[in-house]
Amino acid sequence: MTNGHPGAGGPFDDDRDDPAPRAGPGRRGDVWGPPPRQPGRPDPAGNGLRQPGRAPGQFGQPPAGQFGQPPARPFGQPAPGPFGQPASGQSAARPPGQPPTGPGTGAFPPGRPGGYPRGVPDGHPVAGTGPIPLVDPGAQAPGPGLGTGGFGYDRPGSSPWGGAHAAPRAGGVPPQDRYPPVGGYQPGHAAPAGRRGWQDPPGDVWARPGDGPDGPSWSDSPARMGRDPDDALFATQPGSTRALRQRIAATGGARVRRVWPQRLAVGLLIAAALVVCWYWVFPWLENILPSEF
Amino acid sequence: MRNVLRRAGWVMISLGVFTLYFLVYQLIGTNAITSRAQDELRKELTEQWSATGKQPGARTIKAEPAPRAGSAFAYMRIPRIDLEAAVVQGHERPGMSQEDIDRFQRLDLKKGPAHIGTTKLPGAPGTFAVAGHRTTYGAPFNALDQLRRGDEIRISTALATYTYKVTSTKIVVPTQVEVLRDVNGKDGKPKAQIVLSTCHPKYSARQRLIIFGELTSTTPNNGTVSA
Numbered sequence: 405m406t407n408g409h410p411g412a413g414g415p416f417d418d419d420r421d422d423p424a425p426r427a428g429p430g431r432r433g434d435v436w437g438p439p440p441r442q443p444g445r446p447d448p449a450g451n452g453l454r455q456p457g458r459a460p461g462q463f464g465q466p467p468a469g470q471f472g473q474p475p476a477r478p479f480g481q482p483a484p485g486p487f488g489q490p491a492s493g494q495s496a497a498r499p500p501g502q503p504p505t506g507p508g509t510g511a512f513p514p515g516r517p518g519g520y521p522r523g524v525p526d527g528h529p530v531a532g533t534g535p536i537p538l539v540d541p542g543a544q545a546p547g548p549g550l551g552t553g554g555f556g557y558d559r560p561g562s563s564p565w566g567g568a569h570a571a572p573r574a575g576g577v578p579p580q581d582r583y584p585p586v587g588g589y590q591p592g593h594a595a596p597a598g599r600r601g602w603q604d605p606p607g608d609v610w611a612r613p614g615d616g617p618d619g620p621s622w623s624d625s626p627a628r629m630g631r632d633p634d635d636a637l638f639a640t641q642p643g644s645t646r647a648l649r650q651r652i653a654a655t656g657g658a659r660v661r662r663v664w665p666q667r668l669a670v671g672l673l674i675a676a677a678l679v680v681c682w683y684w685v686f687p688w689l690e691n692i693l694p695s696e697f
Numbered sequence: 698m699r700n701v702l703r704r705a706g707w708v709m710i711s712l713g714v715f716t717l718y719f720l721v722y723q724l725i726g727t728n729a730i731t732s733r734a735q736d737e738l739r740k741e742l743t744e745q746w747s748a749t750g751k752q753p754g755a756r757t758i759k760a761e762p763a764p765r766a767g768s769a770f771a772y773m774r775i776p777r778i779d780l781e782a783a784v785v786q787g788h789e790r791p792g793m794s795q796e797d798i799d800r801f802q803r804l805d806l807k808k809g810p811a812h813i814g815t816t817k818l819p820g821a822p823g824t825f826a827v828a829g830h831r832t833t834y835g836a837p838f839n840a841l842d843q844l845r846r847g848d849e850i851r852i853s854t855a856l857a858t859y860t861y862k863v864t865s866t867k868i869v870v871p872t873q874v875e876v877l878r879d880v881n882g883k884d885g886k887p888k889a890q891i892v893l894s895t896c897h898p899k900y901s902a903r904q905r906l907i908i909f910g911e912l913t914s915t916t917p918n919n920g921t922v923s924a
Contacts (some may be wrong), residue, residue: 678718686722691803 727807731835733849734808738783746855746918761818761854766801770854771819773810773827778840778850782809784827784852789814793904805917806830810837816877819859819891820915823879824894831899831906838895841906842866850891850910857918861891861910868897869905876907888912 748896764770765784771784785808788801805811810829817823850861869876882888889912897906 680719681715682722682726686719686726689719691724691800 705796707779708922712916722864727834728836730807731809731830731837732794735835738785738808739772742769742772742783748788761820764812764818766814767805767808771812771869772853774851775844775848776851776855777845778843780837780840782829782837785809787811787814787828791815802828807834809835813877813894816892817879817889819854820857820889820912822887822889824887824890824892825852826877826894828894831895831897838893838906839899841893841895842897843906844908850908852891853918855918858916859889859912860914860916862913863908863910865909867909868906869906871902871903871905 709719733752758780760785761770766788768786769783770786772781773784776782785805787805793801797806806828811830813826816826817824829841830836831838831841844863844866846863846865848863850863852859852861867876876894877892879887880890891908891910891912893908893910895903895906897904
C-alpha cells in the first residue's frame with residue numbers, strides 16, 4: 405500500500421501493489437489525468453506525456469517547478485525515495501536556462517536535483533524522456549488514457565482525496581523496471597522510463613471522470629463530457645502527433661515499426677491479385693461457368 | 698469466437714469484392730478484349746481483300762472460298778442498330794461433339810460475331826447463321842431485338858456484298874437447333890437466308906433470340922472493309 409511505505413514517492417508507491425483495487429478515489433480517472441501544460445512552456449519530461457518516475461509533491465503540494473512555483477525542496481537536494489535513494493526518473497525540474505542534452509533523449513544535466521535512476525550516471529541520456537517538442541503547448545489533453553501522462557493531483561487543488569490522502573506515486577514505471585540492468589544502461593539502451601513511461605498503470609486506463617465521491621472534477625470538462633476519452637484526449641492534437649501517440653499507446657510503448665513498408669506490400673499484393681484475376685482467374689472462371697451471355 | 702466471426706466477415710467481404718470485380722470484368726473488361734480482337738480482324742480483312750483485289754478477275758462473283766476457322770472472313774453491317782463488326786469463322790464441323798462446339802463457340806464469340814461453321818456461307822443456297830454476344834464481349838447483338846421486318850443486314854466478303862432483309866423474329870430455347878436448318882423456297886430448293894442468334898433476355902442465357910432474313914441482292918465488293 406502506498407501510505408505504508410516510508411519515503412512516499414518511491415518506487416513501491418503504486419496501486420498495483422494493492423491486492424484489490426480500491427473503490428472510489430483509488431480508481432478515479434482524474435487522479436491520473438494529464439498535467440496542465442502552460443502555453444509556451446514545454447513539458448518538463450520533454451515528451452509531452454506522462455512524466456515517468458516523477459516524485460510528486462508531498463501530500464497535495466505541487467511538485468517542484470510546476471506552475472511556476474519554486475521547487476518544494478532546495479535545489480540540488482535529491483527527492484526522497486524509498487530507502488533514501490533519489491526518486492527514479494525524476495524529470496520535473498531542469499536548471500533554468502539549461503537546455504536538455506542529447507538528441508531527443510533529454511539527458512539530465514549534471515547535478516540535476518532529484519537525481520537519476522539508479523545506475524544511470526550523471527549526464528547519461530535517458531532514452532525516451534527527451535524533449536519531444538509539443539506541437540500545441542497550450543493544448544490540454546483532458547482525462548486519463550494511455551500516454552496522457554501526469555497525475556491529476558499534481559495540479560494545485562485537483563486532488564480528489566485532499567492533501568492528506570493524496571497518494572504519492574513514483575510514476576508509471578513498474579517496480580521490476582525501475583532498476584536498471586547490472587552495469588547500468590548503455591548508450592542507446594532505452595531506460596525503463598522510456599519504454600514504459602508513456603503507459604499509465606493498468607488500473608488507471610479504465611478510470612472515468614466522476615468515479616469518485618467528490619463529484620465532477622477538473623477532468624469533467626465540456627470537451628470531455630459525452631465523448632470517448634480517447635477522442636477527447638487526442639482531439640486537441642494535430643493528426644500526425646495524434647496518430648503517433650495512438651500507435652505508441654496501442655503498442656504499450658514498445659518500439660513502433662514503420663507502417664509504409666507494410667502498406668506498400670499490401671498494395672502490391674492487392675495489385676498482383678487484381679492482375680492475376682483479370683488475366684487468368686476470370687477467363688478460367690468463364691469456361692467453367694455454365695452459361696455466357 | 699470473436700476471431701472466427703472476424704475472419705468470417707473478412708472472407709465474406711473478400712468474396713463480395715471478388716464478385717464485384719468479376720462483374721466489372723464481364724461487363725467492361727471483356728469489351729476491351731473484343732475491341733482489340735476486332736481491330737486485328739479488320740486489319741486482317743483489309744490485307745486479305747486488298748490482295749484479292751489485285752488478282753485478275755477477282756471481281757467476278759464466284760462461290761465463296763472456305764474460310765479458315767478462327768479468322769475473319771466477312772464484315773457485317775446492320776444500319777438499324779449501327780452495328781459494324783468483322784465476322785469470325787467458327788470452328789464447328791459436322792460430327793463434332795456438343796462439348797467441342799460449346800468450347801469453340803466460346804473462343805470464337807470472344808472475338809465478335811461468329812459464323813456457325815455447320816451452316817452455309819453467305820450468298821450460298823441454304824442458311825447462313827451468325828451468333829453473337831448480347832451483353833459481354835462487345836455485345837455486338839445487344840440491340841438485335843430492335844430489328845424489324847424489312848431492315849437490312851449486309852454481309853461483305855472479299856468477293857461480294859450480300860444484302861438480307863429481316864423477315865421474322867423468334868424466341869427459342871437453346872436446344873432448338875432446328876432454326877439453323879435449311880429452308881426450302883417456293884421452288885423447292887433451299888433458299889438463301891440468314892439467321893442471327895443471341896441470348897435472350899439480356900443478362901441471361903435461358904433463351905435465344907433468332908432473327909430470320911432473306912437474301913435480296915448481291916453486289917460485287919469494292920475490296921474495302923469500310924465501304
